[in-house]
Amino acid sequence: MKQKIYFREVLNNGTGYYGLLALLLAVILVGMGATYYMEHHGHYVTGMNNQIVWGTPHVFAVFLIVAASGALNIASIGSVFNKKLYKPLAPLSGLLAIALLAGGLAVLVLDLGRPDRLIVAMTYYNFKSIFAWNIILYTGFMAIVIVYLWTMLEHKMNGYTKTAGFIAFIWRLALTTGTGSIFGFLVAREAYDAAIMAPMFIIMSFSFGLAIFLLVLMAAYRWTDRALGDVILFHLKNLLGVFAAAVLYFVLVFHLTNLYAAGHSGVERFILLDGGIYTKLFWIGHILLGNLLPIAMLFHPTVGKSRAAIAWASILIIVGGLIQMYVIIIGGQAYPLNLFPGMDVVSSFNDGPASGLAHSYTPSTPEFLLGIAGIAIALLLVAVAVKVLRFLPESLDDATVDPHASAAKD
Amino acid sequence: MIQKHDPQMHQSQPHEIDSARRKFLGGSAGALAGVAIAPGVLLSQVALAKPADQAVSSDNRWGMLIDTNKCDKGCDACVRGCQTENGWGSNETHSAETQTAQWIRKVELRDKNTGHATSLPLMCQHCEHPPCVDVCPTGASFRREDGIVLVDKHICIGCRYCMMACPYKARSFIHEALQDQLPVAPRGKGTVESCTLCVHRVDKDGENAVPACAEACNSEGHEAFVFGDLNNPESRISQELAKHGGTQIRADLGLNVAIRYRGI
Amino acid sequence: MAVMLRNLRSLLLLAGMTLLALPLTAQSGTPLPDVPEATKRFSETQGCVEPTEDMRKNHMKMMLHKRDQTMHEGIRTPQHSLEECINCHVPGDDSGKIVRIDSKDHFCASCHSYAGVTIDCFECHADRPVKKTEFHPLVAKPSPHHAEATSTGPVTTGTLEILAEEGKLQ
Numbered sequence: 001m002k003q004k005i006y007f008r009e010v011l012n013n014g015t016g017y018y019g020l021l022a023l024l025l026a027v028i029l030v031g032m033g034a035t036y037y038m039e040h041h042g043h044y045v046t047g048m049n050n051q052i053v054w055g056t057p058h059v060f061a062v063f064l065i066v067a068a069s070g071a072l073n074i075a076s077i078g079s080v081f082n083k084k085l086y087k088p089l090a091p092l093s094g095l096l097a098i099a100l101l102a103g104g105l106a107v108l109v110l111d112l113g114r115p116d117r118l119i120v121a122m123t124y125y126n127f128k129s130i131f132a133w134n135i136i137l138y139t140g141f142m143a144i145v146i147v148y149l150w151t152m153l154e155h156k157m158n159g160y161t162k163t164a165g166f167i168a169f170i171w172r173l174a175l176t177t178g179t180g181s182i183f184g185f186l187v188a189r190e191a192y193d194a195a196i197m198a199p200m201f202i203i204m205s206f207s208f209g210l211a212i213f214l215l216v217l218m219a220a221y222r223w224t225d226r227a228l229g230d231v232i233l234f235h236l237k238n239l240l241g242v243f244a245a246a247v248l249y250f251v252l253v254f255h256l257t258n259l260y261a262a263g264h265s266g267v268e269r270f271i272l273l274d275g276g277i278y279t280k281l282f283w284i285g286h287i288l289l290g291n292l293l294p295i296a297m298l299f300h301p302t303v304g305k306s307r308a309a310i311a312w313a314s315i316l317i318i319v320g321g322l323i324q325m326y327v328i329i330i331g332g333q334a335y336p337l338n339l340f341p342g343m344d345v346v347s348s349f350n351d352g353p354a355s356g357l358a359h360s361y362t363p364s365t366p367e368f369l370l371g372i373a374g375i376a377i378a379l380l381l382v383a384v385a386v387k388v389l390r391f392l393p394e395s396l397d398d399a400t401v402d403p404h405a406s407a408a409k410d
Numbered sequence: 411m412i413q414k415h416d417p418q419m420h421q422s423q424p425h426e427i428d429s430a431r432r433k434f435l436g437g438s439a440g441a442l443a444g445v446a447i448a449p450g451v452l453l454s455q456v457a458l459a460k461p462a463d464q465a466v467s468s469d470n471r472w473g474m475l476i477d478t479n480k481c482d483k484g485c486d487a488c489v490r491g492c493q494t495e496n497g498w499g500s501n502e503t504h505s506a507e508t509q510t511a512q513w514i515r516k517v518e519l520r521d522k523n524t525g526h527a528t529s530l531p532l533m534c535q536h537c538e539h540p541p542c543v544d545v546c547p548t549g550a551s552f553r554r555e556d557g558i559v560l561v562d563k564h565i566c567i568g569c570r571y572c573m574m575a576c577p578y579k580a581r582s583f584i585h586e587a588l589q590d591q592l593p594v595a596p597r598g599k600g601t602v603e604s605c606t607l608c609v610h611r612v613d614k615d616g617e618n619a620v621p622a623c624a625e626a627c628n629s630e631g632h633e634a635f636v637f638g639d640l641n642n643p644e645s646r647i648s649q650e651l652a653k654h655g656g657t658q659i660r661a662d663l664g665l666n667v668a669i670r671y672r673g674i
Numbered sequence: 675m676a677v678m679l680r681n682l683r684s685l686l687l688l689a690g691m692t693l694l695a696l697p698l699t700a701q702s703g704t705p706l707p708d709v710p711e712a713t714k715r716f717s718e719t720q721g722c723v724e725p726t727e728d729m730r731k732n733h734m735k736m737m738l739h740k741r742d743q744t745m746h747e748g749i750r751t752p753q754h755s756l757e758e759c760i761n762c763h764v765p766g767d768d769s770g771k772i773v774r775i776d777s778k779d780h781f782c783a784s785c786h787s788y789a790g791v792t793i794d795c796f797e798c799h800a801d802r803p804v805k806k807t808e809f810h811p812l813v814a815k816p817s818p819h820h821a822e823a824t825s826t827g828p829v830t831t832g833t834l835e836i837l838a839e840e841g842k843l844q
Contacts, residue, residue, distance in 0.1 A: 042599045044585035049508035053570040113568015113600030121567050124548040131547035131571055188577035337579055340519055347517040465747035562745050563798050591800045593757045598798030613748045
């Protein structure tokens with residue numbers, strides 16, 4: 001007998017729920033204070049300088065934006081690839097995508113040198129700039145996913161879900177390609193100038209988005225005392241393991257290709273060997289903690305079945321993802337431009353990789369607070385939305401989700 | 411004028427042009443034009459500055475040729491000249507050293523293989539295909555018709571993407587509120603700036619303009635800079651480039667920059 | 675009881691109407707801003723480069739148009755040049771008083787603070803005239819003499835030269 005899945009708003013009214021809202025709001029307020037401080041005094045209060053122009057806020061912002069497009073994956077698997085198992089998760093997936101994007105964009109915009117000129121950014125367009133295209137892609141994504149959600153939540157529109165899902169799927173691929181191309185199109189920097197940047201960002205989005213989705217799902221169901229069955233959970237965690245492995249593959253190809261090109265060996269040596277903090281972060285933070293360990297945990301026959309392990313693996317992937325962004329964005333800038341190959345270079349503006357002067361950067365507190373506020377904005381949006389609208393199925397236990405699977409288990 | 415006193419002569423030769431007189435006038439005009447009113451500046455060139463109300467055009471392409479052989483290792487006159495002219499270098503009091511603006515810098519080079527040492531000034535290269543212009547989301551970073559690459563700070567939102575994209579690290583971001591800017595070089599917090607090739611001088615003096623770096627170098631006696639119109643084959647810079655050639659930094663990027671160097 | 679309520683209602687009505695009528699009792703003619711005089715006139719018949727009323731109404735449009743012309747086309751006619759506006763309307767530092775944009779005595783600030791319209795021009799542009807010793811490029815600049823310069827006052831070109839000479843390269 002086919003069980004119908006009922007969606008219901010979160011009914012919690014207790015201190016737990018409002019405590020969560022209050023905590024998130026507090027983090028956001030502190031972040032806004034930090035933003036005001038940075039904007040009012042100017043960027044001299046941050047760790048960013050003329051060598052490292054994009055810092056911690058950009059690490060968080062790009063991470064959130066990349067994760068946002070990945071969070072929509074679950075909905076796409078349901079709507080576009082017709083996997084019935086994932087269809088009940090689609091509304092939450094869409095919501096998370098919008099929320100993460102909103103958080104990421106907030107951080108990006110608030111770090112501008114002139115955030116008061118946002119209207120200028122929306123009215124003066126240089127269509128040769130991938131940044132300008134991204135502005136269109138990001139806002140368009142929001143609109144499309146809102147329509148997609150509407151087709152799912154409004155019974156009369158359910159017939160259009162497949163179409164909306166398909167458009168959203170294509171759009172988010174364009175969006176992530178655009179985000180990766182921000183770096184990939186920079187011919188000047190050896191760390192970035194690579195076509196593989198765009199597809200690598202897409203794979204990263206799969207991994208980060210699903211990790212965040214999994215954590216939010218587990219937390220939401222645990223804190224609302226709703227059932228989350230193993231069938232769905234194990235499907236998701238296996239998928240996460242596959243995505244993390246795929247990220248590892250792309251990173252491998254990226255660095256191998258770079259190592260092959262004599263011209264790029266300098267920057268590879270820097271990241272992989274003697275870049276100090278960046279090398280440590282790459283190997284320990286990104287590769288080991290962010291990929292290898294979670295993959296092992298998720299695919300282990302017994303460890304992989306424990307909810308705690310799944311949650312920790314997701315957290316590791318998220319932290320590893322942030323570290324990966326840090327190495328890409330800041331490590332890539334720390335390596336000086338190679339203006340005079342084969343020369344020792346000294347200048348008052350820190351030129352020359354051969355002179356061994358990597359540009360220095362220390363993350364400052366206001367930058368970090370702004371970044372964290374972005375995450376809090378995303379989570380606050382989700383927390384409020386699931387209470388106000390019917391995003392979460394009442395039950396995702398095995399019997400409800402897939403009667404055949406539970407019957408087979410017995 | 412002869413007409414009044416000799417109407418008959420005037421009437422008998424109404425349209426016949428005295429070719430001898432004409433040749434004389436033409437010749438002396440040419441000779442006059444060739445007279446140097448100062449070393450390196452011909453009278454004919456003085457007329458080449460565009461009128462103030464005329465838009466710049468791609469007929470000109472302003473550039474500089476820097477002879478690094480004449481560049482002295484310890485000398486930074488060009489940097490100080492630029493600072494004086496454009497008002498940077500001393501009014502960013504809160505920023506750390508890595509955060510203060512640098513429109514032009516001296517770079518000391520030493521070939522690792524041969525040990526040969528050179529020094530050169532490095533500033534915005536005013537590329538023909540500037541990466542900074544390509545990436546600017548609002549179009550604030552733009553290239554003028556006459557080749558000078560500028561930042562329109564009225565629409566700059568301070569995203570610093572152009573700084574990421576510049577292959578020469580020519581751009582600086584202003585990290586604090588400024589006061590006492592110079593009228594020729596408006597600069598403010600939260601926007602990006604770089605060498606303007608002294609565009610305010612170029613617009614006034616045209617072919618005869620001397621950017622502040624070049625002027626300072628000249629007053630030190632090194633005379634390493636030659637400024638001029640790359641599109642004019644008669645200009646001193648074009649002639650020197652034709653005779654001695656000139657290298658572009660990071661020529662492999664194919665940006666066709668306007669700043670050329672000799673000796674590297 | 676009903677009578678009391680009726681009276682209360684009338685009282686409230688009266689109070690409300692009084693409050694609403696208060697603006698009508700204001701003095702006729704709100705105080706105008708104290709705009710400082712310019713340092714020179716444009717011509718015998720006209721104070722500014724355009725008639726005053728035209729300027730008051732359209733100076734923003736003129737500036738927006740001119741700035742694009744100057745930036746993108748290199749047109750630097752003095753007619754609508756911001757630098758020339760400042761040269762006339764704001765006294766230089768050698769007049770004895772340093773008038774910055776944040777002071778009410780600044781020509782632009784006097785009106786703009788009154789009207790409550792924020793301008794950000796002077797975040798970048800010089801808010802006061804700066805005297806330049808304009809030498810023809812062919813004439814060598816006189817080398818600034820070495821002196822101890824303390825930057826307590828406004829930084830003029832002369833001070834900048836001395837500071838630069840001291841080797842303050844950032």
